[in-house]
Amino acid sequence: MTGPGKNPDDAAEVIHEQRRECLCKLTKFVGAAGVAAAMWPLVAALGPDEQTQADGEPMDIPLGNVAPGETLRRVWRGKLVFIRHRTEQEIKLANALDGVSRIQPQADAQRVKPGHEQWLVVYGYCPHAGCIPNEQTGEKSGWLCPCHGSEFDLSGRVTRGPAEENMAIPDYAFHPDGQTLRIGVKDV
Missing domain, CATH: 1.20.5 (Single alpha-helices involved in coiled-coils or other helix-helix interfaces)
Known part of the structure; x- marks a missing residue:
């Protein structure tokens, strides 16, 4: 070497x-x-997960087994949606609060579909920081954001706290049978 x-x-x-x-x-x-x-x-x-990769196909939700006063939580296109079956008393309370929202005054009738006033459909996020509000019952029925204290009434309108917008409403429609909700469409 x-x-x-x-x-x-x-x-x-x-x-x-x-x-x-x-x-x-x-x-x-x-x-x-x-x-x-x-x-x-x-x-x-x-x-995105496999469920959301379906490119936002409409989702049908049967409503027949949802009792008045109950809220369904469903995920559509990766976003949480609250579907609230409001009682007669809750509808009256929501109508009584028309114009109370400090940021975006909207009548309850503008936030629900005609003939289906008992159903409130909103995205389940606080518009302030994207937190998931907790449901409140009793005198202050609606939702409360646990992070920053924004409060929303039974129509999803902001009534208190730092949120600058009402809870958003997805596109949805009811099937003619009235017992099935389709999220992701404007008309059925």
């Missing part, structure tokens, strides 16, 4: 240098693969 004018220590140093370079490259490769493997679940979690 050594020839005239070659130092055996120089050859050993070259071999050691090549090994170091190889180990460094291998370590970088394994490290990059480890980071990619660790990031994969995070990146996959940030994307």
Whole structure:
């Protein structure tokens, strides 16, 4: 291995240098693969799930088993939707509060479908910061955002707190049978 004018220590140093370079490259490769493997679940979690990848197809919701005073929670296109079966007393209270909303005064009749006043359909998010409001019963029936204190009446109108908008209303319609709600359409 050594020839005239070659130092055996120089050859050993070259071999050691090549090994170091190889180990460094291998370590970088394994490290990059480890980071990619660790990031994969995070990146996959940030994307839409299989239910929402149906590109917003309308969703039918049977209403026959929902008693007055109950609220259904459904997820459509990755967004929470509240479907409230309001009692006669709740409808009267919502109508009595027309014009009370401090930001966007809307009549209750503008927030429900004619002939289906007992059904309130709103997105289940506080428009202030996207929190999910908790349902309130009793004197202050409606929803309360636990994070910042915004309050919404039984029509989804903001009555108190930092929210600047009423709870949003998705496109929806009722089937002619009156017992099925279709979210994602304006007419059936």
